[in-house]
Amino acid sequence: MKRLHRRLAALSIPWLVTLCLATGARAYDVAPVSDPESLGFSSSRLARIAAWQQRQVDAGAFSGAVTAIARNGRVAYLRAVGFRDQAKTSPLQGDAIFWIASMTKPVTSVAAMMLAEEGKLDLAAPVHRYLPELKDMMVAVEMKDPVTGKTDIAYEPQKHPMTVEDLMRHTAGLVYGVGGTKVEHLYNKSLYGNAGVWRRDRTLADFVSELAKLPLAHQPGEVWDYGLSVDILTRVIEVASGQPFDQFIEARLFNPLGMVDTGFYVPEAKLSRLVDPPANGWGGPPDSVLADVTKPTKLFSGGGGLASTAADYLRFCQMLLNGGELDGVRILSPATVRRMTTNALPPDVRFAGFAGGFVGPRAGSTWGLGLAVRSDAASSVVPGSVGSFSWMGASGTYFWIDPAEHLIAVQMIHALGGSGPFQRTLRDLIYGAFRVPDQGAPDAAASPLQIDADALAAYAGTYRFASSNARDKQESHEFGGVGVEIMMQGGSVKVVSPIQDAPAAKAGVVANDIITHLDGEAMQGKPLNQVLDKMRGPVNSAIRLRIVRKGRNEPFELAVVRASIRSPGVDLQVTAKNGKLQVEASGALPILDFEKGTPVAVVPMSSDEFFVDGGDHTRLAFLHGEVGKATGLVLNPGPWQITGRRIK
Incomplete structure (x- = not known):
């Protein structure tokens, strides 16, 4: 009955209230335990996390970091390192507020599943049941003329209409418009820039109306491609719930969970806790629009618009780890959480897009309903138990939940290029801090x-x-390659770090190089997994890398001979x-x-x-x-x- 009263009260919130970070709600006490050993950790090895992060701060990778680790429902570690501002005058505090970018997506997915449990949202229904303007979207097929080499677009109807579930699992055929294909360029031209609708003064309804004029990049249900699906899902939630999205998640999720510092903008009273953007800014759209959380917005992007703290997001994660409940508040049923955190992709799905290096067979990971799920321990690029689930943000934020270890970890940083370069190290340090049970000095x-x-x-x-x-x-893998760690940034292939003594380093490749071509083939807009496949090949075979380097006026080429590379x-x-x-x-x-x-x-x-x-x-x-x-x-x-x- 109390739950019913709470839901009825939520529906009575005034329609025109805009969500900001609450100023009068209760705070969540996340003081870590005094003895991490009681939770199975080594205090001295947990201390390595801050030392590693300080080295990143000193190197300029990010200005500061807040990391929270919980196990068995208790906080084992919560520490801030570095500075809140790029000038390095304000030491970072544990309650610092970060733009969390795509870590908004799991929040939106939980909101959708709440409506599904109530019978207000049918995951199997065509999206056009809720958004009729999307019913007749065509599918773009890029055709290359074998004689001229010119690429053009042909259009075909959808074989099957995109469903609400397609939106949640990124198989709807939607993209972000940040790659190099002709379809991506269509998205970029229509949605972004001064004439586009991806602006803080436009609504999700405006956005959907404009998107309806564009083609899908893939047939629904056939390709996993990270894109605008969750923002469309957000508009579906508004229609199904009868509420603006900001009001819905404030009343139904943030208030019940005590997430007092999470919202679509940071009020003036809390701006002193907001962490500065990276030194080079956020780059192009859509990040540059969503990252400005200092002012109210009409664009409630469920795909990347929220700001939050490590403590707030820890509460959200603990609710998921608990099977949908926290502090006596039931958000979802355990069965629903299991559905969200197990594979939801068809067995024959293909993987594309710039996030393909984090999801798919190569990464040992699959996708549930709003979350990446570790599916293959042997081939995974990061440590953790099979069944662990996670996601990240373009701002550098990252979290994962390991049900087998009753473990949650949240890292908040602002780093241009995202959290990719830091994920493995963070996870290695945390799992490496586990103690062996009952091990003392031998006689x-x-x-x-x-x-x-x-x-x-x-x-x-x-x-x-x-x-x-x-x-x-x-497992340690061995393959023929050039020996360089890369990431996709704005559709370009950026060198994170060449492996010491590997062929790329010996040939002269350095960190921050942009690889534009491999053997004469342009890499702009290619999915990460395709770039990796191109770099790999038989040992002693040669490959040409065309590189753009800061400080050099012209691109140049390096010939690299592949060697045996160990993972x-x-x-x-x-x-x-x-x-x-x-x-x-x-x-x-x-x-x-x-x-x-x-x-x-x-x-x-x-x-x-x-x-x-x-x-x-x-x-x-x-x-x-x-x-x-x-x-x-x-x-x-x-x-x-x-x-x-x-x-x-």
Whole structure:
């Protein structure tokens, strides 16, 4: 009955109220526990997160970061690093407000599922049931003349009408208009710029009316392509609920969950907590429009318009992890949350678009209803349990929820180019902070064994681990490639970092290079997975990279010969020195008790077993081959072990 009264009260909110960040609501106490060990974490290893983020701040990747980690319903870590402003005069606080960009999308998807549970929204229904103006949208097919090479557009009707579910799973055929195809250019010209409708003074109804004049980029249901689907879904929610979207989510989601700092603009009283944009701004539309959260808006973009805090978004995530409930408030049923967080894509779906590197077989990930879901641990680009679900924002914000570990992590940053370059490291550091249960110093600490120098020397070498933690089953892969980490930025291929000693680095490729062509083929607007496929090939085969570099007037080409590239791993360097075995991390990531630049002397327990007398008491067991030298290394033998192979 109380739930019914709350819903009736929500419907009585005055129609013309515009949502802002509430100034009088209750705050959520997110003070972290004093002993993260009680939640299964190592305090010293959690501290590595802030140290890593500080290095990013010092390097100019972002001005500051707020990270929140919760496990078993309690906050294990909440810390701010860096500054709120680009001038670096205002230290960042934990309650800082960030534009969360596409982390708005899961919020919108929850709102849609609330209506579906009430019978007000049919996910299987054609979108035109709610938005009749979209009924006759045609599908654009790009045709290339084999003689002239000219590309033109032909039009065909939809084989099946796009459904509400297509909007939620990005299979509606809609795109953002930021790529290089002719269809993308049509979207860009119509929607963005001074003459477009993607403006803060226009409404979602205006936007839908203009979109109806454009073609779809794909047949509905056939292709996963990240785009404007969730903004159309937002307008569907307005029609189905009979309320403007801002009022609906304030009354039905933010107020019940106590999300006191989340909304479509930041009121003057809270502007001192809003984090500055990146030094180079947000780039072009649609980001530049949605990111201006300092003024009220009529464009309630459910695809990317919200601002929020780490604490607020943590509450939203905890509701999902709890199966749709928080603090006695039921938002969704457990069955609905399960539906949202399991694969919703057809088995024969194709993947396209600039986000294709984060979703699809290559990424070990699929898509539910509003969320990316980890589906294949072995091929995933990030650690975590199968069934973990997540998403990110173009602003750099990122979150994931791991039901198997009862874990939530939220990182708030403002970084041009998004969170992609920082996701793996953050997740590695967090999973790497898990302690091995009930592991203390062994009795051997009192009377250590003595091992001769020759035996110790047989263990010296470099050992590679596919992951830095025992809760992940990533596998190390090997392929022919150029050895460069890339990201899509505004439809262009940007070099994040060339891998040290790999072919690209040896040929002269540097960070921030823009790769415009591969073997003469333009890469502008290509999906990330297609670019990666083009870069890979047989070992010793050559590929030409055309590059645009800041400070050089003209593009130039580099010839690169592909070599064997191993997927990122974690390395330990073992040395024998002064009658002791010393171990340190030698790659970019720490692992358990071992960090780069800090060799740790390990204590022998037997001829091939050692342990760290301090820290988290990591145990080491060397594996032997027929020739006497160690072939591998097992850390913490037992149910939580991590096994590495000797590579040098």
